[in-house]
Amino acid sequence: MLDIRVAIFEDNKLVRDAMQAILNGTPGYRFTGGAADGNRWEMDIRRSEPDVVLMDIEMPGLNGIELTKNICNSFPEVKVLIQTVFNDGERIFLALCAGASGYILKSDPPHRYLEAIKEVYNGGAPFNTTVAKKMLSFFSNKNVILVSPQSNDYRLSEREKELLQLIVEGYDYKTIATKSFISYETVRTHVKHIYKKLHVASRSEVVMKARQQGLL
Amino acid sequence: MLDIRVAIFEDNKLVRDAMQAILNGTPGYRFTGGAADGNRWEMDIRRSEPDVVLMDIEMPGLNGIELTKNICNSFPEVKVLIQTVFNDGERIFLALCAGASGYILKSDPPHRYLEAIKEVYNGGAPFNTTVAKKMLSFFSNKNVILVSPQSNDYRLSEREKELLQLIVEGYDYKTIATKSFISYETVRTHVKHIYKKLHVASRSEVVMKARQQGLL
DNA sequence: TCATAAAATCACCCAATGGGGTATTGTACA
DNA sequence: TGTACAATACCCCATTGGGTGATTTTATGA
Numbered sequence A, B: 001m002l003d004i005r006v007a008i009f010e011d012n013k014l015v016r017d018a019m020q021a022i023l024n025g026t027p028g029y030r031f032t033g034g035a036a037d038g039n040r041w042e043m044d045i046r047r048s049e050p051d052v053v054l055m056d057i058e059m060p061g062l063n064g065i066e067l068t069k070n071i072c073n074s075f076p077e078v079k080v081l082i083q084t085v086f087n088d089g090e091r092i093f094l095a096l097c098a099g100a101s102g103y104i105l106k107s108d109p110p111h112r113y114l115e116a117i118k119e120v121y122n123g124g125a126p127f128n129t130t131v132a133k134k135m136l137s138f139f140s141n142k143n144v145i146l147v148s149p150q151s152n153d154y155r156l157s158e159r160e161k162e163l164l165q166l167i168v169e170g171y172d173y174k175t176i177a178t179k180s181f182i183s184y185e186t187v188r189t190h191v192k193h194i195y196k197k198l199h200v201a202s203r204s205e206v207v208m209k210a211r212q213q214g215l216l
Numbered sequence C: 001t002c003a004t005a006a007a008a009t010c011a012c013c014c015a016a017t018g019g020g021g022t023a024t025t026g027t028a029c030a
Numbered sequence D: 001t002g003t004a005c006a007a008t009a010c011c012c013c014a015t016t017g018g019g020t021g022a023t024t025t026t027a028t029g030a
Helices: A013-024 A041-048 A064-074 A089-098 A110-121 A129-140 A158-168 A173-180 A184-198 A203-212 B013-024 B041-048 B064-074 B089-098 B110-121 B129-140 B158-168 B173-180 B184-198 B203-212
Strands: A004-009 A029-035 A052-056 A079-084 A102-105 A144-146 B004-009 B029-035 B052-056 B079-084 B102-105 B144-146
Touching: A004 A013, A004 A041, A004 A110, A013 A029, A013 A110, A029 A041, A041 A064, A052 A064, A052 A110, A064 A079, A064 A089, A079 A089, A079 A110, A089 A102, A102 A110, A158 A173, A158 A184, A158 A203, A173 A184, A184 A203, A203 B203, B004 B013, B004 B041, B004 B110, B013 B029, B013 B110, B029 B041, B041 B064, B052 B064, B052 B110, B064 B079, B064 B089, B079 B089, B079 B110, B089 B102, B102 B110, B158 B173, B158 B184, B158 B203, B173 B184, B184 B203
Parallel strands: A004 A029, A004 A052, A052 A079, A079 A102, B004 B029, B004 B052, B052 B079, B079 B102
Antiparallel strands: A144 B144
16 A cells, blocks of 8 residues: 655654654555645645645744645545644634544644544544534534525526625615615615525625625 | 433434333433423423433424423433434534533434443543534634623613513503603613613613623 | 603605516527 | 526505603612
């Protein structure tokens, strides 16, 4: 079997070097590149062609979560394993949303690192028990709301989209009328149509919906 | 060390009996009660005094997620371990929000059950790798939005809370006035105060906020 | 004990919003 | 050519939200 190719984003050179030594000293793993920041992440990934990226989330400069998002978008075949000293729910949550495949604490021993790397490589999702626990309590604290996935083709006409934009921006009908060179009543008619199509019944609902569904 | 006391909610009697046999046949575990549905859950829990509840999420009648929520609210010291054949992200997510401590698939072997029970008992959060993976992909699909945690002490008076309740339930001011034995204008005054305290400016906003922050 | 601060009650004014119609014009499509 | 729909416009009316002001009761603290 081929070695698992691992690249590291980590600002601490000592840690990078240690990981390099551990990885290259363990059969089945190969260290293929390390970077102290994400400034040249695209090139770094192309060069090192990793199967798994070990990502330090607390890097100076480009934020580890953003970096994770970028890598996951541009190189979907690459798995990202987050490593951090933090274990607060929000950070974990954001990293997961960014597309990370697993989460490991810096306090975990090297053998856990190796296990976790193998696990993400094989399609798993390694979680430190502490991490999983934190994440759960984060959920139970109702910090999150569920948005049912749905089609967002509401068949709004072009004109309706224009007006929706202005509504969401908070202009009142009179102002929208002036801006759009139509009458107040026409604005109201369009708004009614928009509300019907989006199944909402008030300004604030439509703003919510438009934001959530990215209709803007 | 004392045995871990385990109760089971599961509609399939065969499964219940099997778990009873396994638990009582394994040192360190004790089966303390089983129920085919959640109709008498409160009494069932009081009788069996479990440390861990094994919850089948696909039970007829009372829904396993609701049941989990109830148990976690009324008996916060009891850990709930969800067992299911499903592994879709949404269901897992809902169960976690309901307060479950871990998630196990029915296809997992008995020894995994025992491990998982011990793990939740010790404060951990067991996850089948498949489950964790599903959950992650659910997150990355942006089905969720984050709500920044904030203090929810808005210093609403008792009366204001009552009226807020009615507002969120969708009654119009006239109806609320009748229901509360006060005049329409007084309802309006209270509503204005509530809006000021909650920093909202419309019915739908206040409904959102109240729901998200559990002000109900 | 008295002053002050709130909570709770009610009233009036006014602007903005939302829902129900109806109507005319133009355009696209079958 | 007729039907459907988008865009325009107007009317009526109920509800909502904000402002101002007032009275009464209740609590709280100096």
